[in-house]
Amino acid sequence: MGNIRTSFVKRLAKELIETHKxxxxxxxxxxxxxxxxxxxxxxxxxxxxxxxxxxxxxxLEQTQE
Structure with missing residues (x-):
């Protein structure tokens, strides 16, 4: 079983990655x-x-490239 992350954690992490590429x-x-x-x-x-x-x-992004 994996960890379940809240939508807040996911949203903030994605925003940080997008704004600070x-x-x-x-x-x-x-x-x-x-x-x-x-x-x-x-x-x-x-x-x-x-x-x-x-x-x-x-x-994940690096393995997909």
């Missing part, structure tokens, strides 16, 4: 810092969920 990488730790910089997420838990989903989307 080429900034996010497949490195989770770097993406955590970038999510803190580019968004106003209030909790560490939510930041990590968004950074994890961003990392997943970037990896």
């Amino acid at each position: 080429g900034v996010f990488t497949t490195d989770f730790d770097q993406n955590k810092k970038l999510v803190m910089e580019y968004s106003t997420v209030s909790t560490k838990h939510l930041r990590n969920k968004i950074a994890g989903y961003v990392t997943r989307l970037v990896r």
Whole structure:
């Protein structure tokens, strides 16, 4: 069974990727810092969920190319 992410996490992650093209990488730790910089997420838990989903989307995008 996989993790189920809320629509808020998915929407914010997709918005961040679209507005900051080429900034996010497949490195989770770097993406955590970038999510803190580019968004106003209030909790560490939510930041990590968004950074994890961003990392997943970037990896999927790279494998499709």
